[in-house]
Every structure is written in C-alpha cells, then in structure tokens.
Amino acid sequence: MITYEFLQNYWWFIIALLGGILVFMLFVQGGQSMLHSLSKTEDEKALVLNALGRRWGLTFTTLVVFGGAFFASFPLFYATSFGGAYWVWMLILFSFVVQAVSFEFEGMPNNFLGQKTYHRFLLFNGVVGTFVLGVAVATFFTGSEFTINKVALVNLLGESNVMSGWDNSLHGLEALGNLRNWTLGLAVFFLARTQASLFFVNRLDHKVLQERSRKFTLYNAIPFLVFFLTFLIWTLLSEGYAVNPDTKEVFMEPYKYLNNLIEMPIILILLLAGVVSVLWGIFATVFKKSYSKGIWFSGAGTIVVVTMLFLLAGYNNTAFYPSYTNLQSSLTVQNASSSKITLEAMAIVSLLVPFVIAYIFYAWKALEGKRLSLKDVQEEGGY
Amino acid sequence: MDLLLNATVNWSRAQFALTAGYHWIFVPITLGLAIIMSVMETMYVKTGDEKWKKTAKFWQLIFGINFAIGVATGIILEFQFGTNWSNYSLFVGDIFGAPLAIEGIVAFFLESTFITIMFFGWNRVSKKMHLASTWLVTLGASLSAYWILVANAWMQYPVGMEFNPETMRNEMVDFWAIVKSPVAINKFFHTVTSSWGVGAAFVTSISMWYLLKKRHVDFALRSILIASVFGFTAFLLVALTGDGSAYEVTQKQPMKLAAMEGLYEGKEGAGLVAIGLLDPKKEKYNDDVDPYIFKIEIPKLLSLMGYRNANAFVPGIKDVVDGGYTLPDGTTALSFHEKKEKGLVAHQALADFQKAKSEGRETDAANYEKVIRENYNYFGYGFLEKEEDMIPDVPLTFYAFHTMVMVGGYFLLFFAVVWYLHRKKKLESMKWLHHVGIWSFALAVLASQLGWVVAEVGRQPWTIQDILPVQAAASAVPAANVKTTFFMFAFLFSILLIAEIMIMVRQIKKGPEE
Missing domain, CATH: 1.20.1630 (Formate dehydrogenase/DMSO reductase fold)
Structure with a gap:
C-alpha cells in the first residue's frame, strides 16, 4: 500500500528531479550570457541565437512546471518562499519575462527597442537568471529569515493575518549577504556557460565556433569547479538543519549534510557518479579534439548531481527550507507537503512524464537529425 | 486590518x-x-x-x-x-x-x-x-x-x-x-x-x-x-x-448575477436588461434611489435563464445582503450579519482548536472542530466588516x-x-x-x-x-x-x-x- 510518507518522499524526489532538469536546461541561459564573447561575426551570432532559440521554450516550460509542481506538492514552501523572498523571485521572473520575447523579436524588423536591447535582455536573463536561481537554491542549505504562524489567519486582535511572514525588510535580497550563497550562484552561472559550450560543440556545424566553444568549455569549467567544490565542501562541513523524527523539533546538527551522505550511501554514490560524469563530459571535450558528445555526459551528470543535492536537503530528517530566525518554522518534507489525496492525484499525473519525455525526444530527433548550419538558418528562416 | x-x-x-x-x-x-x-x-x-x-x-x-x-x-x-x-x-x-x-x-x-x-x-x-x-x-x-x-x-x-x-x-x-x-x-x-x-x-x-x-x-x-x-x-x-x-x-x-444586472430588489419573473443606464445617485444598496435612469428589459428572461423557470424569484443585491428569501434548496437565505456571526464563530473555534491541540486537550479540540465544520461555509464573512464589503x-x-x-x-x-x-x-x-x-x-x-x-x-x-x-x-x-x-x-x-x-x-x- 502506498503510504502518505512514501508519497511525500516521492514528490520531493520529483521536485528534485525537475530541479535537476531545470539546471541542465539552463545551458540556454549560459549561451545567452556569452552571445557576444563567443560569436564574433553577425553570421556566428545568428547561428548561436538559432541553436539556443530552438531550445529556450523547453527551459522556460521546465521552470513553469517546476513552479507548478512545487505549488501542488509543497504549497507551504510556495507561500513562504515566494511571498517572503519577494525580490529574489521577482528578479528571476523579470529576467525570464524579457527572455521570452527576445528570441522572437530580436531579428524582426521594426522591433521598437532595437536588436541590441533584446540581446541585452538575453544577457540579463543569462547572468541574473542563473546566478539568482543558484542563490535561491543555496538558501535550502544556508537558511532564510521567516516565521510561520498559521493561527494568525484568524487573529482576532485585528493585526496582520498573514500566516507566513518574512523577518526582514529586504525580502530575499539578504541572501546576497551570505558568501556561501554566492558560491552556489556563481557555480550555477559558470555551469550553465560550460554546458552551453558543450552544447555548441555538439550542435553547431561551424568549425570556428566549435573550436572556440571547446576553449570556452575550459574557461568556464574551471571557475565552475572552484565555486561548486567550495560550496559543496563548505556545506558538508557546516552545521545543518536537522529534524528530530519523534518530536519534529528542528535543531542545528554539526556536519548534518555530511552525515546525510554517509547515512544515505546511494545518494553519495550517485552524487559522485554525477560529478564524474560532468567531469568526463568536460575533459573529454576539451582534450579530445574530435569528441562532441560531452553535453550528454555533462548534462546527465548535472541532472543527477542537482537531484542528489535536493535530496540531501530534504531527506533523512532534514529541513529542506530552513528558517534561522525561527528554527521551528523551518519547512520539512512532512510539514510542508500537500494532503495525501492531492499527492496521490498528482502522482498519477506524474506517470505521464515518461510519455512527455518520449515525445520531446522524438521531436528533437525528428527536427535535428543533423547539426545546425548557417545554410539551415538561411533556408528555414529563424532568429 | x-x-x-x-x-x-x-x-x-x-x-x-x-x-x-x-x-x-x-x-x-x-x-x-x-x-x-x-x-x-x-x-x-x-x-x-x-x-x-x-x-x-x-x-x-x-x-x-x-x-x-x-x-x-x-x-x-x-x-x-x-x-x-x-x-x-x-x-x-x-x-x-x-x-x-x-x-x-x-x-x-x-x-x-x-x-x-x-x-x-x-x-x-x-x-x-x-x-x-x-x-x-x-x-x-x-x-x-x-x-x-x-x-x-x-x-x-x-x-x-x-x-x-x-x-x-x-x-x-x-x-x-x-x-x-x-x-x-x-x-x-x-x-x-x-x-x-x-x-x-x-x-x-x-x-x-x-x-x-x-x-x-x-x-x-x-x-x-x-x-x-x-x-x-x-x-x-x-x-x-x-x-x-x-x-x-x-x-x-447570486451577488455577481445581481451586480451584472444592476438588480437591487429581487423579483419573481425578473426580466433581462437589454440596454440600461445606471443612476450614479444610487450610492447605497438600500437607499430609495431607483438604480436605473432608463432600461429596456426583455420580460422574464432573467428568471428563465437563471432558474429555467420564467416565474422564478431572482434575488437582488439587497436580498443577498439582507437574506430572508427562499433558496433553491428550500432553505432561507441568511443575512450578512448572520453569516458574519457564523464566520466569527468559526474563527474563534479555529483559534480555540489550535490552542487546545497545542495543549493536548483532544476532547476540546474535537468539539471545536465540530463548531468549525458547522460554520465553515461562512468562514470568509468573518473577515468582512460591513454589508457593503460583500457587494x-x-x-x-x-x-x-x-x-x-x-x-x-x-x-x-x-x-x-x-x-x-x-x-x-x-x-x-x-x-x-x-x-x-x-x-x-x-x-x-x-x-x-x-x-x-x-x-x-x-x-x-x-x-x-x-x-x-x-x-x-x-x-x-x-x-x-x-x-x-x-x-x-x-x-x-x-x-x-x-x-x-x-x-x-x-x-x-x-x-x-x-
């Protein structure tokens, strides 16, 4: 029989997986952030834009589904984080709003703002979207400042009846004051650029851009590794937000995330395997001149690593969205999830996901049996 | 607030x-x-x-x-x-x-x-x-x-x-x-x-x-x-x-329908306004000002559309606020004040329920829960202050x-x-x-x-x-x-x-x- 606890953990896994896929798909943003540095001529720019422009919709959709799934399965997180860390999410959303029109509008005549403005929009989304998302995810480990008081809804004294309140006036921007959050933000930013470089090596039928992308893979992979390892090691050696399984009390535990890894060896193994896969994708592309399949290893590795990081934050009696101003307000997989019936209904819907992945794969194969060249762009029309 | x-x-x-x-x-x-x-x-x-x-x-x-x-x-x-x-x-x-x-x-x-x-x-x-x-x-x-x-x-x-x-x-x-x-x-x-x-x-x-x-x-x-x-x-x-x-x-x-039609006083066999001009002097839902400067009405159509019965009673804004009319299920509609009272009872019971739970008083909590359920349909009215808030x-x-x-x-x-x-x-x-x-x-x-x-x-x-x-x-x-x-x-x-x-x-x- 499927228990409530199983469904809660299942949905945390789905959220983790969606987070992993989203971070992988951020290669589109990574590519946008190096539109000007990677492509030197107008033709090169057109090719880069077209390669990314045929993918942006999926990244966008993944973000929307990630948000929707989080809302459905962990509504308390949705209410607390989005309604509290207002500026963090608004910044992310704003950057995605301007991205959504930019690919379509930038090359169109009479586009009002001029092509350069749309390219700046893409740059903004590429830099801010990735970095701030990374910072937001880092707070799953470092904590935020909020207090939940559900009974406030019927506060009969006439005061505010908001159930989840943010404990400072910066509304999320205070996360930028934490160096550890910066390290994950920068890691996601450089990872997105690394993945974009690998994607160009794989997809473009253009020698100069391919070679340049190989170099860019290395240039971005080094800072990515530095920032990612800094974040990982720092987190593993820090205190973490543990939950007493009997009393549900949240308390600080030294080396909590390291302990989680040790106590959940499957996650440890998969995390390491994911890191190795990412590294293989990067190094094989950089050092083997004819190798172009790095994006698949790096992409799969990214999905696995990010998924495992989310699991590390939520499984094994850990508060996945902790509050350091009010420890007992911290959100756990158990206290923040939807009811059993909702999780069940959503679990049935989630069975459609393999079908969705299958038709996405089919459509990709049908559309892109071969690499994208300038000739294709000119013949088929594009951005 | x-x-x-x-x-x-x-x-x-x-x-x-x-x-x-x-x-x-x-x-x-x-x-x-x-x-x-x-x-x-x-x-x-x-x-x-x-x-x-x-x-x-x-x-x-x-x-x-x-x-x-x-x-x-x-x-x-x-x-x-x-x-x-x-x-x-x-x-x-x-x-x-x-x-x-x-x-x-x-x-x-x-x-x-x-x-x-x-x-x-x-x-x-x-x-x-x-x-x-x-x-x-x-x-x-x-x-x-x-x-x-x-x-x-x-x-x-x-x-x-x-x-x-x-x-x-x-x-x-x-x-x-x-x-x-x-x-x-x-x-x-x-x-x-x-x-x-x-x-x-x-x-x-x-x-x-x-x-x-x-x-x-x-x-x-x-x-x-x-x-x-x-x-x-x-x-x-x-x-x-x-x-x-x-x-x-x-x-x-029903309140939305009444607002759509500018219908303040409910009636049986209500007509649908085809064209109408509202009187801006109508400031309160219960004053004596006629809501319309003029209107052309299709007789009985509103009752027919709303209840599939040309002679049915369609409540107006005043009726929805003051209650007292018969609802389709045969019960009598409550007034705003009655609903608000029930909403506040639900609020108080909810606060008491939470307190009882936190203090481990399970029997009390069960009683409060019963009160909440009895009054929950009016929960939102507990947040409203006056009649006009629901219009x-x-x-x-x-x-x-x-x-x-x-x-x-x-x-x-x-x-x-x-x-x-x-x-x-x-x-x-x-x-x-x-x-x-x-x-x-x-x-x-x-x-x-x-x-x-x-x-x-x-x-x-x-x-x-x-x-x-x-x-x-x-x-x-x-x-x-x-x-x-x-x-x-x-x-x-x-x-x-x-x-x-x-x-x-x-x-x-x-x-x-x-």
Whole structure:
C-alpha cells in the first residue's frame, strides 16, 4: 500500500528531479550570457541565437512546471518562499519575462527597442537568471529569515493575518549577504556557460565556433569547479538543519549534510557518479579534439548531481527550507507537503512524464537529425 | 486590518489585474489563430494547393509573434499566487496548485515541443508530421486553457474539498469534482469559444486591410472564408455557453448575477436588461434611489435563464445582503450579519482548536472542530466588516457585462454578413465593410477583456467564494515593494506591447510570401 510518507518522499524526489532538469536546461541561459564573447561575426551570432532559440521554450516550460509542481506538492514552501523572498523571485521572473520575447523579436524588423536591447535582455536573463536561481537554491542549505504562524489567519486582535511572514525588510535580497550563497550562484552561472559550450560543440556545424566553444568549455569549467567544490565542501562541513523524527523539533546538527551522505550511501554514490560524469563530459571535450558528445555526459551528470543535492536537503530528517530566525518554522518534507489525496492525484499525473519525455525526444530527433548550419538558418528562416 | 496591509492588498490586486489584463490580450488570439492556421494547413495537406501553405505559413508567423509575448506575460501570473497572495496559496494550495502543475505537464510541454517543429520543421519533417505538430500546438493551447480555467472555476465555486483545522488549510477530497465542476466546464467552453471569435476577428481584420489595399487579394479571401465560417460558429457557441454560464452564476454566485444586472430588489419573473443606464445617485444598496435612469428589459428572461423557470424569484443585491428569501434548496437565505456571526464563530473555534491541540486537550479540540465544520461555509464573512464589503463594483460589472453581450451579438451578425458576401463574391468591392472589418477586431478584444472584468470584479470581495476574501489572502510584502513591481511590469509590458504591434504591422504590410 502506498503510504502518505512514501508519497511525500516521492514528490520531493520529483521536485528534485525537475530541479535537476531545470539546471541542465539552463545551458540556454549560459549561451545567452556569452552571445557576444563567443560569436564574433553577425553570421556566428545568428547561428548561436538559432541553436539556443530552438531550445529556450523547453527551459522556460521546465521552470513553469517546476513552479507548478512545487505549488501542488509543497504549497507551504510556495507561500513562504515566494511571498517572503519577494525580490529574489521577482528578479528571476523579470529576467525570464524579457527572455521570452527576445528570441522572437530580436531579428524582426521594426522591433521598437532595437536588436541590441533584446540581446541585452538575453544577457540579463543569462547572468541574473542563473546566478539568482543558484542563490535561491543555496538558501535550502544556508537558511532564510521567516516565521510561520498559521493561527494568525484568524487573529482576532485585528493585526496582520498573514500566516507566513518574512523577518526582514529586504525580502530575499539578504541572501546576497551570505558568501556561501554566492558560491552556489556563481557555480550555477559558470555551469550553465560550460554546458552551453558543450552544447555548441555538439550542435553547431561551424568549425570556428566549435573550436572556440571547446576553449570556452575550459574557461568556464574551471571557475565552475572552484565555486561548486567550495560550496559543496563548505556545506558538508557546516552545521545543518536537522529534524528530530519523534518530536519534529528542528535543531542545528554539526556536519548534518555530511552525515546525510554517509547515512544515505546511494545518494553519495550517485552524487559522485554525477560529478564524474560532468567531469568526463568536460575533459573529454576539451582534450579530445574530435569528441562532441560531452553535453550528454555533462548534462546527465548535472541532472543527477542537482537531484542528489535536493535530496540531501530534504531527506533523512532534514529541513529542506530552513528558517534561522525561527528554527521551528523551518519547512520539512512532512510539514510542508500537500494532503495525501492531492499527492496521490498528482502522482498519477506524474506517470505521464515518461510519455512527455518520449515525445520531446522524438521531436528533437525528428527536427535535428543533423547539426545546425548557417545554410539551415538561411533556408528555414529563424532568429 | 492595518492600513499598510490594506494598501498591499490594493496594489496586489492592481498588479494581478494588470498582468492578467495584458496576458489576456494575447491568449485569445493564440487560441483562435491556432485553430484557423491548423485548418488552413489541413487544407494544404488535403488539396496540395501551395496557396493554402502560403496562407498557413503567414498566419503561423503572426501566431509566433503573438505567442512569444503571451508566454512572457503568462509566467508572472502563476508565480504571483505565491509572491503576492501567500495566504491564499497556503490556505488552498493543496487544491489550487494541482491544476497549475497538470497544466504544465500536459499542455506546456506539448506546446513548447511541437511549436519548434511548426516553425522550423517545414523542410525537416514530412507534411503529415508537420500538420500533426501544428494541431498538437493547438491542442496544447486548449488544454492549457482548460486547466487554468479549472483552477479559476474552483475559486468561484469551491468543490471537492474539506477544511483541515490542524493544517489550517483546505484539502482536496475529490479530484474529479474539481475537474468536472459544471462551472469549470462552462467557463472553459465559454472562454475558448469566445477566444475563437477573437482569433477569427483578428484574421478578418488583417484580411480586410489587404482587400482595402487591393493586395494579396486571393490570400485575403481564403483567410476570410475560413475566419467567417469559424467566427460565426464560434459566436453561436459563445451565446450557448453564455447561457450556461449565466445559469451557473445564478445558482452559485447570486451577488455577481445581481451586480451584472444592476438588480437591487429581487423579483419573481425578473426580466433581462437589454440596454440600461445606471443612476450614479444610487450610492447605497438600500437607499430609495431607483438604480436605473432608463432600461429596456426583455420580460422574464432573467428568471428563465437563471432558474429555467420564467416565474422564478431572482434575488437582488439587497436580498443577498439582507437574506430572508427562499433558496433553491428550500432553505432561507441568511443575512450578512448572520453569516458574519457564523464566520466569527468559526474563527474563534479555529483559534480555540489550535490552542487546545497545542495543549493536548483532544476532547476540546474535537468539539471545536465540530463548531468549525458547522460554520465553515461562512468562514470568509468573518473577515468582512460591513454589508457593503460583500457587494462588488456594480456599475463596472453591469456595463462590462452588457457591453460584452452587445459586442457578442454584433459579431454574430458581422460574421454572417461577411460569410454571405463572400459566397456572393461581393466582398472585394465593399470598402465600407473593409473599414468595419478592420476596426471590429478592437471590439472583439474589448469584449474578451470585459468578460474577465465581469468574472473577476463581479465576484469581489472573494478570492474563494464565501471562504476567503482578498483582504485575508495577500502576502505580507510592504505596499511600496508591490507598487514598485507593479510599475516595473506596467512599463515593461507596455513597451513589449508596442514592440509587438510594431513588428506585427511591419509583417502585415510585408504580407505573405509571393
């Protein structure tokens, strides 16, 4: 029989997986952030834009589904984080709003703002979207400042009846004051650029851009590794937000995330395997001149690593969205999830996901049996 | 409630209205144009006539421009439930989040995957595969509309749920009751068919411009043929589904219906106002001022539409506030004060329940829970202060409703005339009709926007009917912050709208490929 606890953990896994896929798909943003540095001529720019422009919709959709799934399965997180860390999410959303029109509008005549403005929009989304998302995810480990008081809804004294309140006036921007959050933000930013470089090596039928992308893979992979390892090691050696399984009390535990890894060896193994896969994708592309399949290893590795990081934050009696101003307000997989019936209904819907992945794969194969060249762009029309 | 939070609520409402209003400029065009371009491509695949391909490709280009800005304005709506309405999200996220997630899984991926093939696949996939992709984009857009309307309908008519005082939220108990809610089904068909009408008006408008300029005449006539048949059918369906919507509103949201009709005093055998002018001197719901300066009424039609009985009693605003009339289930309607009292009893019982639980007094908690359940249907009234709080903006709802209905009637006639003249091959020479056709599109957009004004303004003050008013639903974000994001989005969306119009005008002037 499927228990409530199983469904809660299942949905945390789905959220983790969606987070992993989203971070992988951020290669589109990574590519946008190096539109000007990677492509030197107008033709090169057109090719880069077209390669990314045929993918942006999926990244966008993944973000929307990630948000929707989080809302459905962990509504308390949705209410607390989005309604509290207002500026963090608004910044992310704003950057995605301007991205959504930019690919379509930038090359169109009479586009009002001029092509350069749309390219700046893409740059903004590429830099801010990735970095701030990374910072937001880092707070799953470092904590935020909020207090939940559900009974406030019927506060009969006439005061505010908001159930989840943010404990400072910066509304999320205070996360930028934490160096550890910066390290994950920068890691996601450089990872997105690394993945974009690998994607160009794989997809473009253009020698100069391919070679340049190989170099860019290395240039971005080094800072990515530095920032990612800094974040990982720092987190593993820090205190973490543990939950007493009997009393549900949240308390600080030294080396909590390291302990989680040790106590959940499957996650440890998969995390390491994911890191190795990412590294293989990067190094094989950089050092083997004819190798172009790095994006698949790096992409799969990214999905696995990010998924495992989310699991590390939520499984094994850990508060996945902790509050350091009010420890007992911290959100756990158990206290923040939807009811059993909702999780069940959503679990049935989630069975459609393999079908969705299958038709996405089919459509990709049908559309892109071969690499994208300038000739294709000119013949088929594009951005 | 303190003033600061009041300002936050007002700015949050303004922001939601702004972003939804912008989004809804583009969505109906997408929904309508999707079907039209799919039909055109089907004609191409069936006949092999290259002119149909050219026609379909042109409208797909226009679709793409419109789709992009629709996506851009849409993302903020989903996340706004969290950023600006956190109490709402916490209180009903267990139910409300599911349709949004399902929308993403079953609709957005379908659209975003196959739209790429539609745009870039002409030389890469077979004709049939391309056609299938175009129809799948159309299906995705319609599925997306369905799920978001399920979510919206649930706010207007909350079903399939139960309040859990322990978690302080409403929880889903019957998924299918939510998905198959009659309000949702009606809302979906009414919204989608009206969007088809907007799409048809859009295609007709641009095609009429070509006829006026005597350019791309064959293309324009082909487009008008499809659009006029489609538009006429769409508006017939709009009328049918509108009747269904009116019935549902009467049953579930009597205050909204009363506001739509400017009906203050209820009566048996109530007529439907065809045209009317409200008297601005009417300031209170219970003063003696006649609400109308003048009105032309169709006798008994409101009773007939609302209750399927020409002599049925339709409650007015005063009746809904003061209660005392007999409800369809035979019980007597409660007054505002009685409902408020019950709402406050539920509030107090909930606070007591939480206290008893925290102190381990399980028997007391069970008793409080019973009180909550007995009074929960009026929970939202406990947040309201006075009678006027439960009355929406009557003039806005009334004029929005009647203008929408009149424009709908106009389009039924318009498309019938255009279709007829197309068959008689007289369309090319009728310059006056070209002008009418060009400008009619603005009317279609107006009517579509007004439809949402009726739906959303008319249900105020509720985010969830009778359960949670807007005052209790917002996030604790200072008003200045929300004001800032309001102006950010107002500025950005306005700029993007200008850009979209300029791009579209240029593409239209350029016309389809020769």
